[in-house]
Each structure stands twice: as C-alpha cells, then as structure tokens.
Amino acid sequence: MSLLTSNPPQQCRWHSFKTTAALEQAATQTILQAALQAISLRGAFQIVLAGGTTPRRVYESLRNADADWAAWHVYFGDERCLPADHVERNSWMAAQAWLNHVAIPLTQIHFIPTEKGTQAAASAYTQTLVGIELFDLVLLGLGEDGHTASLFPDHELANTANAPAVIVVEDAPKYPPQRVSLSAHRLSAARKVIFIVSGATKQQAVKNWRNGIAIPAAAVNPTNGVDVYLEAALLA
Numbered sequence: 001m002s003l004l005t006s007n008p009p010q011q012c013r014w015h016s017f018k019t020t021a022a023l024e025q026a027a028t029q030t031i032l033q034a035a036l037q038a039i040s041l042r043g044a045f046q047i048v049l050a051g052g053t054t055p056r057r058v059y060e061s062l063r064n065a066d067a068d069w070a071a072w073h074v075y076f077g078d079e080r081c082l083p084a085d086h087v088e089r090n091s092w093m094a095a096q097a098w099l100n101h102v103a104i105p106l107t108q109i110h111f112i113p114t115e116k117g118t119q120a121a122a123s124a125y126t127q128t129l130v131g132i133e134l135f136d137l138v139l140l141g142l143g144e145d146g147h148t149a150s151l152f153p154d155h156e157l158a159n160t161a162n163a164p165a166v167i168v169v170e171d172a173p174k175y176p177p178q179r180v181s182l183s184a185h186r187l188s189a190a191r192k193v194i195f196i197v198s199g200a201t202k203q204q205a206v207k208n209w210r211n212g213i214a215i216p217a218a219a220v221n222p223t224n225g226v227d228v229y230l231e232a233a234l235l236a
C-alpha cells in the first residue's frame with residue numbers, strides 16, 4: 001500500500017491509559033480545553049467528530065459539560081449512506097449521545113447529508129467546508145483494519161496537496177459500503193488531531209501503525225502531528 005505523498009512522515013504522540021474510562025475522560029477534557037482556547041483566541045470552536053462506537057461515551061460526557069455551546073461549530077469526518085434516522089448513522093449516534101442535549105445552534109451542526117446519495121452528499125459537504133481553513137480539533141477513531149473516518153486500506157486516501165476535501169466511497173469493506181468521507185488531506189488541515197482507540201480488536205492495527213506500516217490512519221498528517229489516546233493494553 002502506498003501513501004502517494006511526499007509529505008514528511010506523520011509525527012505521532014502516543015498517550016496510553018490504564019482503562020477505557022480514563023482514556024475517555026482525558027479525551028473529554030482535551031476537547032473542552034481545545035474549545036476554551038479556540039473560543040478565547042478566535043471566538044469560535046470548529047470540531048470534526050469521529051463516528052463509530054468508540055467516541056460514544058466521550059460524547060455522553062460532553063453533554064453534561066459546562067461549555068459555551070453557542071460558539072461551537074460541529075462537522076463530521078465521515079458518514080454512512082443510510083437514512084437520516086438510521087441507528088448506524090454517525091450523525092444519529094452523536095445526536096443521541098450529545099448534540100440533541102446541548103445548546104449548539106442547529107445551523108452550526110453540519111451533518112453530511114448521505115441520505116441524498118454519495119455524490120449529492122459529497123458535493124453539498126464540499127460547499128459546507130468552503131472557507132474553513134483549519135479545523136480547531138479533528139477527532140478520529142481507528143478501525144480493526146486501520147481505517148479512519150471512511151478511509152479504508154487499498155482505497156483512495158486523498159492525502160496529496162491537490163486532493164478534494166470530500167471523497168465518495170462506493171465499496172467500503174465495512175457496512176454500509178457507500179460512504180462519504182473527508183479526505184486525509186482535509187482532515188490534516190487542523191490545529192489538533194486526536195485519535196481515540198480502544199478495544200482489543202484494534203491491537204493489530206495499532207501494531208502496524210507503530211511499526212510504520214502505511215495504514216490509512218497514518219495518512220492524516222497535520223503540521224503539528226497527531227495525538228493517539230489508547231488503552232495501555234494495546235501497546236503490549
């Protein structure tokens with residue numbers, strides 16, 4: 001697998017936690033801290049959310065946080081092509097766990113409209129992202145096969161300088177096959193990128209990543225490097 005890039009290698013800082021709960025607590029605090037900093041410096045906080053199961057409890061903790069929700073702007077790293085109210089939509093999970101319970105203005109929550117189909121959703125989301133130079137924080141997960149967002153092994157990662165911001169995936173190896181994802185290039189345009197990784201099934205992907213094997217997660221390459229929050233057991 002080639003990353004097709006001339007960028008310097010990804011700078012990765014590994015943060016291990018004894019328990020999943022400790023990891024989730026640290027991720028929640030990092031998000032809130034990044035929000036405080038962004039709002040005090042720039043008056044707004046632009047966060048990109050991970051989907052899947054790993055961030056659910058982080059989102060549930062955020063709903064009880066005391067934050068300046070009016071200044072938050074929420075985006076998604078990827079979305080699955082399913083009806084808007086489908087339980088396996090990343091947006092549905094984030095809404096149930098967090099977004100439905102806080103006062104972020106609806107106009108500042110930017111779902112990827114995959115219920116319209118891949119092409120229409122990708123072009124709509126490309127427009128949504130116009131004018132955003134750097135996200136303040138990109139939150140990402142890691143799949144068993146090393147995928148992140150909907151950037152899968154042996155698929156387009158779009159990590160070159162001229163890559164589109166949003167890509168269409170028609171044949172993902174994980175259900176559902178049709179998805180829309182921010183490109184690795186667009187996900188890298190961020191002040192801070194955090195991966196949260198838990199669950200024994202991720203062990204091989206972590207091992208590959210740490211051994212320099214070009215898994216998709218390694219294609220997200222912001223100038224400031226990435227922080228990986230993971231359970232200590234995954235480093236064994």
Ligand SMILES: O=C1O[C@H](COP(=O)(O)O)[C@@H](O)[C@H](O)[C@H]1O
Nearest residue numbers: 050051052053054141142143149
């Ligand atoms: O399909 C997806 O998978 C990854 C990892 O999900 P997890 O359930 O193992 O946490 C997720 O980060 C991505 O957003 C999602 O669409």
